[in-house]
Amino acid sequence: MMSAMQKLYLLVPLAPLAGSVIAGLFGRVIGRTAAHVVTILGVLVALIASLIIFDDVQAGNTFNGALYTWATSGGIKFEVGFLIDQLTVMMMLVVTFVSLMVHIYTIGYMSEDPGYQRFFSYISLFTFSMLMLVMSNNFLQLFFGWEAVGLVSYLLIGFWYTRPTAIYANLKAFLVNRVGDFGFLLGIGLIAAFAGSLDYATVFAKASELAKLEVPATGWPLMTAICVCLFIGAMGKSAQVPLHVWLPDSMEGPTPISALIHAATMVTAGIFMVTRMSPLFEMSDAALSFVLVIGATTALFMGFLGIVQHDIKRVVAYSTLSQLGYMTVALGVSAYPAAVFHLMTHAFFKALLFLGAGSVIIGMHHDQDMRNMGGLRKYMKITWITSLLGSLALIGFPFLSGFYSKDSIIEAVAESHRWGSSYAYFCVILGVFITAFYSFRMYFLVFHGEERFGKAHEHHDHAHDTEHADEHQDDDHDEDRHHGLAPGQKPHESPWVVTMPLVLLAIPSVAIGFFTIDPMLFGEWFKGVVTIAEANNVLGELAHEFHGPVGMALHGLTSLPFWLAMGGVALAWFFYLKRPDIPAAIQNRFAGLHRLLENKYYFDRFNEIVFAAGARALGRGLWKAGDQTVIDGVLVNGSAAAIGWLSRASRLVQTGYVYTYAFWVILGVATLLVWMFPQTWLSRLLGALA
Numbered sequence: 001m002m003s004a005m006q007k008l009y010l011l012v013p014l015a016p017l018a019g020s021v022i023a024g025l026f027g028r029v030i031g032r033t034a035a036h037v038v039t040i041l042g043v044l045v046a047l048i049a050s051l052i053i054f055d056d057v058q059a060g061n062t063f064n065g066a067l068y069t070w071a072t073s074g075g076i077k078f079e080v081g082f083l084i085d086q087l088t089v090m091m092m093l094v095v096t097f098v099s100l101m102v103h104i105y106t107i108g109y110m111s112e113d114p115g116y117q118r119f120f121s122y123i124s125l126f127t128f129s130m131l132m133l134v135m136s137n138n139f140l141q142l143f144f145g146w147e148a149v150g151l152v153s154y155l156l157i158g159f160w161y162t163r164p165t166a167i168y169a170n171l172k173a174f175l176v177n178r179v180g181d182f183g184f185l186l187g188i189g190l191i192a193a194f195a196g197s198l199d200y201a202t203v204f205a206k207a208s209e210l211a212k213l214e215v216p217a218t219g220w221p222l223m224t225a226i227c228v229c230l231f232i233g234a235m236g237k238s239a240q241v242p243l244h245v246w247l248p249d250s251m252e253g254p255t256p257i258s259a260l261i262h263a264a265t266m267v268t269a270g271i272f273m274v275t276r277m278s279p280l281f282e283m284s285d286a287a288l289s290f291v292l293v294i295g296a297t298t299a300l301f302m303g304f305l306g307i308v309q310h311d312i313k314r315v316v317a318y319s320t321l322s323q324l325g326y327m328t329v330a331l332g333v334s335a336y337p338a339a340v341f342h343l344m345t346h347a348f349f350k351a352l353l354f355l356g357a358g359s360v361i362i363g364m365h366h367d368q369d370m371r372n373m374g375g376l377r378k379y380m381k382i383t384w385i386t387s388l389l390g391s392l393a394l395i396g397f398p399f400l401s402g403f404y405s406k407d408s409i410i411e412a413v414a415e416s417h418r419w420g421s422s423y424a425y426f427c428v429i430l431g432v433f434i435t436a437f438y439s440f441r442m443y444f445l446v447f448h449g450e451e452r453f454g455k456a457h458e459h460h461d462h463a464h465d466t467e468h469a470d471e472h473q474d475d476d477h478d479e480d481r482h483h484g485l486a487p488g489q490k491p492h493e494s495p496w497v498v499t500m501p502l503v504l505l506a507i508p509s510v511a512i513g514f515f516t517i518d519p520m521l522f523g524e525w526f527k528g529v530v531t532i533a534e535a536n537n538v539l540g541e542l543a544h545e546f547h548g549p550v551g552m553a554l555h556g557l558t559s560l561p562f563w564l565a566m567g568g569v570a571l572a573w574f575f576y577l578k579r580p581d582i583p584a585a586i587q588n589r590f591a592g593l594h595r596l597l598e599n600k601y602y603f604d605r606f607n608e609i610v611f612a613a614g615a616r617a618l619g620r621g622l623w624k625a626g627d628q629t630v631i632d633g634v635l636v637n638g639s640a641a642a643i644g645w646l647s648r649a650s651r652l653v654q655t656g657y658v659y660t661y662a663f664w665v666i667l668g669v670a671t672l673l674v675w676m677f678p679q680t681w682l683s684r685l686l687g688a689l690a
Helices: 004-058 086-109 116-135 139-157 164-195 200-205 222-237 246-252 255-264 266-276 285-306 312-332 336-363 381-395 401-415 421-447 496-522 538-543 549-556 560-578 581-589 591-598 600-653 658-676 678-689
Strands: 063-073 076-084
Touching: 004 063, 004 076, 004 086, 004 116, 076 086, 076 116, 076 139, 086 116, 086 255, 086 266, 086 336, 086 496, 116 139, 116 255, 116 266, 139 164, 139 222, 139 246, 139 255, 139 266, 164 200, 164 222, 164 246, 222 266, 222 285, 246 255, 246 312, 255 266, 255 312, 255 336, 266 312, 266 336, 285 312, 285 421, 285 600, 312 336, 312 401, 312 421, 336 381, 336 401, 336 496, 381 401, 381 421, 381 496, 381 560, 401 421, 401 496, 401 538, 401 549, 401 560, 421 560, 496 538, 496 549, 560 581, 581 591, 591 600
Parallel strands: none
Antiparallel strands: 063 076
């Protein structure tokens, strides 16, 4: 019999699921208003229940147990269960709050879309999947949530399914994530084989024993193999180099899902998973060094790509890639609390920036090209101020949430002596300047300077009118619809259902870091939840220098990261407001470098040539050799040809004449006699000849 609290745990994921089912199956019957009411109500119930659970966990009550046993095989139980602790409730609150803001925002953003009910069903289904992932207490349920968020992401990226670019993007996301998930599944398989259980607590209790074992026939340390395989899964979901290529293209989906999936929740699933698996990762320095180098590379080199983007959403997307790299770097130096702290603060200000970008797109009549904007501050004041706060939080301006989490990661890397930490420190410290430069390049191009909208533009690239290009799929004249402001038109502020979530997200983007840094990083919030070996406790070293959030912020005003960030802001201001001719001159002077960045380091081209072309060649070879030659040629046509040959041969002896049959009888008898008495016949023959 379940307790009242266990029923409340179940309510958290099931409420959004119920909303999704009702909107998805009965959306046409109940109508648009009822569809968004029922889904918003489901997420609101989940948020309220999460707040009650959070209060219960703060009182010292945690839970770890199975609610349902699905099957038992070879002593391994496949169960549905929950692990409710400090890490879980933090993720539950982030997922439900951001999801609620996105649901409300969607009312205004998707108001004209014929797939309105379907979209609400999808985002509620995603919320259910993400909650099942973060609340799981075993690897089976973790994998279920892991694959479910991938499936819903596929559906949402390809939401406008009549557009070829959207179909290409969702297939790309699906296939790239399958590469990561293959490694993830291998890691879970190794755990099941050697630990004999899929339950977190059981596996963690055996971590020291598993660390002494090797993978059979390879000599590889088992724990390193497990952790690297699990992290390959995280590389796919959390878009780390080289499995990052799907995330920028996922901007083909509507803006609300960019905020929900590709900024605040799904892409952070890998960060959450590695933090949850800290008892395993702490047993392998080699795996942690691998994590560190991958994260540092992503943090710096994905930031460079944000500098050359013109699509407002893609700038924010590359910013997401870079910040995910920062979180991964924190994992690599065993600063797990710093990683999930940045995960939390980033969820709020990055969702704010994505939704702010969507508000700009609405005001610009679905034009996403920043070269066609400028001076929007005067027309969209709420969007302007909230976007400014989000940008300041992103670059780590003192006293804002992003400062506390980002600066903690940089300091943790500086304290670390793990292999690769010097390279990581160089990447994250230079990344501060790069982040500030591309973030305020976007801010100045959009909200300040010359008004470039309402004119005949030369810029008609991919960024120009991707949003809502198919919002009227049944309109025969859709190709004639205008995107962007017509001459004489002015931008306008978005409706309240769009601006209210911006204001509500701006509050934690500014303040939550100030109030939570002490308990989350230097207090006992993660005590007993996250495992850190004494030799790897870099946050313990930082705790000696921490004198409260005010002292940290004041010290930050004199630190190297602050001045690098201010240098990036100043350079962006000078380049794009005072001397816009300089960026164009630099682009011409360094055309090769610019081409490299515009082509995203040729990762996509490499994948097309090596993997996609290889897969096509393999498929063509299997078709020619396997299907046409072996199956059609040998098995199907060959068997038919063999039967025909046997038929023709049998016709030679089945003539219908008695003398033919008599001849074959005599020949058969003679053959039998020779076979049965070979020596007798041979001697008589020789005697006759003699």
